[in-house]
Amino acid sequence: MEKKIKKIFEKYDGVMRTSQLIENGIYYRNLKQLVDNGEVEQIRRGYYQYIDENSFSDIPLIAKLFPDSIICMESALDYYGYTERTPSAWHIAVDNKSARTRFKIDYPLIKPHFIATNRLLAGAVKVEIDGVEISIYDRDRTICDCLLHRKKIDAEVFNFAIQHYLRDDKKDRARLAEYAKLLRVEKKVREVLATWL
Numbered sequence: 001m002e003k004k005i006k007k008i009f010e011k012y013d014g015v016m017r018t019s020q021l022i023e024n025g026i027y028y029r030n031l032k033q034l035v036d037n038g039e040v041e042q043i044r045r046g047y048y049q050y051i052d053e054n055s056f057s058d059i060p061l062i063a064k065l066f067p068d069s070i071i072c073m074e075s076a077l078d079y080y081g082y083t084e085r086t087p088s089a090w091h092i093a094v095d096n097k098s099a100r101t102r103f104k105i106d107y108p109l110i111k112p113h114f115i116a117t118n119r120l121l122a123g124a125v126k127v128e129i130d131g132v133e134i135s136i137y138d139r140d141r142t143i144c145d146c147l148l149h150r151k152k153i154d155a156e157v158f159n160f161a162i163q164h165y166l167r168d169d170k171k172d173r174a175r176l177a178e179y180a181k182l183l184r185v186e187k188k189v190r191e192v193l194a195t196w197l
Contacts, residue, residue, distance in 0.1 A: 005034065009050035013132055015064040018046045044105050057130040058108040062090055066102070069094050070124045071136035072113055073145055074157070079129070080139050080168070082161040085154075087111075093137065095120055122182055123175070139165060140172050144179040147188040162192060 008024045009016060016024075021031060031048070034040040043049045043061060062069065073091035077083040089109035096114035103112045123141025126133050137145065143165050146153055153161075165171055180189040 002039065005039065006050060006052070009040075013060045013064065014050045014052070015043070015060050016048050016050075018048070021048065043107065057132075058090060059130045059132045059134060061108055062092065062110075063132050063134050065105070066092060066094065066110070068098075069112075069135070070120070071134060072142065073111075073149070074153070076137050076139075076142040077146070077157070077161050079127070079136060080142065080164075082139075082142070082164045083157055084160065085157060093120060119182060123179055138172075138175070139168060139170060140175040141179045143171075143176065144183050144185055144189070147180075147185045147192060148183050150188070166193070 005026070008026065012020060021027075026034075031040065035042065035048075038051060040048050040050055044065065047065065049061065062071075069092035071079065071091070072093040074083060074085075074087040075091040078085075078087055089111040091111045091113060093113045093115045094103075096116055098112070098114065100112075103110050123137045123144075124135045125138050127136050128134075129136075143161065146158060146161055150158060176189065177186075180186045
């Protein structure tokens with residue numbers, strides 16, 4: 001039975017909605033037993049996660065709970081190796097028309113950034129983290145976002161990110177200029193990057 005349950009959950013990257021459980025023949029009594037046995041845990045109302053070595057990653061949860069989100073800010077800096085500090089919460093960009101209540105969850109810790117629709121998808125790329133495909137802003141968009149929100153970022157984190165971006169062979173100055181124009185941080189890009197060049 002355990003192998004069968006694991007296989008069912010694997011089809012959904014380890015996280016299933018109640019409706020998906022029912023579609024796969026796992027009804028309330030079975031589900032309660034799985035939860036009581038510690039094989040499955042409820043991560044949010046209507047969402048359940050299979051407990052195994054992969055369940056310690058937050059990425060499958062974020063991908064399932066917020067499929068329209070894009071990893072951004074400090075979380076993106078962490079992915080690109082532009083910070084030495086592990087963010088205390090997952091920073092995700094979402095459309096500013098999104099319902100705020102969606103993000104009021106105990107776990108994983110989420111810090112939503114509400115972005116205007118015309119700016120949301122610029123620089124979003126797909127990457128694989130912990131075996132799950134998820135959207136993240138590319139390194140150039142991430143740096144522009146940091147410049148846009150400079151006052152909200154620790155100065156040490158900001159300086160470390162800029163220095164490591166400038167040393168990165170994968171940076172793209174044309175893309176940086178394009179995002180700077182869209183986000184209206186062209187002056188900041190010129191001022192800050194000129195200091196480090």
